Amino acid sequence: MGVTVLQPYPVDNKSGAQTIEFLVKRVLALGAVQVGHFLVDCETYTSIPPTKTVHILHNSEQPASVFSILDTGTKQIPLVTDGLFDLLMARISPVYTSKKQTKIESKGPRFEFGDFLIKLGIVTMSQNFKGVLVEVEYRPCLIAASCWELMREFLQGFLGSNVSNSIPAYFTQRININHTKANDIYQPIDTINQYLEHFTNYRKQTSAITART
Template sequence: MGVTVLQIFPDESRSGYQETEKLHKRIMHLDAMQSGMFIVDCDSYYTTAQNGAGQHRRLHIVHNSETPATTYAIIDTGTKQVTLSADLLFDFILPRFDHMYQSKKNLKIESKGSRYEIGDFVVKIGTVTMSGHYKGILKLR
């Protein structure tokens, strides 16, 4: 079980990257050992046709560097979500769904940063970007 904290910094006087660096320094002062990097990315797709309720279904494809051989898919119908865990080859099937799902242009969400080990805990600190624009800080404990 883990804890995830996403902090959004709308205040222009504070830079999110500077705040991230502060967090890196603080955890290093606690004698945490850096154990690598992590990357999580998400691509979103939308149905080309509406369902009976007049809503588009969304399909989110998620990759995590902690589980490199797995692709996660989340199908959002508006009323419920279905989560699928599949082999990495699932990405090669997606072009066959182009008649049902189309990619949301210029929408890629990515979180990347450093991974630390402190005792029995793993702490991940990184930045969240959407289509290359900074959005916030991600802290996983």
Template sequence: MPVTGLYFCPDSGTTQAPATAIIDRLSKRYQPVLTTKFSLEHRLLREHGLPTPTPTTSTPTSTTAPNLPSAASASTNNSTGAAGGGAAQGRPDQPRFMQYLDLSHHPGKRFCLVDKTIVTLDPDFDQILTSKLQSLWGMRQTLKADGSGFDLEDFRIKVATLTQGSMLKGVLVEVEYLPASTLEQGEAVIRDFIDQLELPSGANVRLYFSQAVRSGDKEGEEREFSILDTGMQYMELLRLR
């Protein structure tokens, strides 16, 4: 599968439509061919927390007054007790999230990410998600994007505006480099292409070239790029956006 990379520029609050400006610059500089409409829907769900157990207080069985420790031993015991209590309590578990993604240019393949595991699912999973898993996961955020796709020689480019309801979140650009089959072959070419477009830059602008974690992968070893890698890039871009 060809290699993809993502660019995201958050909304700056200006009146200029950044997606329109990017498409205009792309068209004037390279004259790409408009091929299709592009859209996505991303849902972020949070696992419902387990109820906090109610602490119980033990009842003393003896009415005999205990021997009071000396001041020195009391200080030592209190310090030890505080340290022991802190270690026993520990840090609360971090919340778990599920991400659910639908990309228009990958019809019939819906992505689901839990922890670090990403898979593609049958579209019927949507019904299971809404009817069977409501007691386990709660909806936290829904993001949508609408835009256009273009062909330009060895590249496919998609430009879209990302929104949450009526709120503009920013503009995303997907660049797909067709001749490359590994990230090592395609990343530098895609970065150079984005640089030549002179897209808006700034501290909050991000590029995404991540890959999905697979069992059996060896560190530093090249492997063929897959649809799951594209899905992982979108998941990282869209989570808690």
């Protein structure tokens, strides 16, 4: 795998299906070829006090792996395991309870275009439409800082001005005083972290709407 960037796409009063159909036409116009579908899902568990949160994510690109992120409130601890981890979470349900109403996923068609892999995802939470996420992976590169300008140009080519000229904030996070994620070797957990970041934003939007009603 290479460097992956996630980009939300505005719906503009269209349905998710209409927006995906519009984007599919743009991607096919580039000369891309559809190669199946993809799915990324996230289920969140909370513990009895002292409260901790565990996010469990699956990515169809790594079907044998389960990605878990423990959120202690002050830091996030990632863990990559095999499918048995799902069974473990079921066994410790008295300690960690799933927030079923906040289970969220992004799924849709995937396309190949040269060295690029493009995924157009409809985001739903508890089967309610929340938005559209576009995932683009540039497979020959493992350092985000080395290929961002190329990826930006490609993204803007079919998503337009919705794509910022600046590298996404996720990659500007510091690993140490002289090193950011943009200069680190890209790993599958980086894709998962980006999905969790956007999924969390969609959940917050729902919470804000609920609070106002």
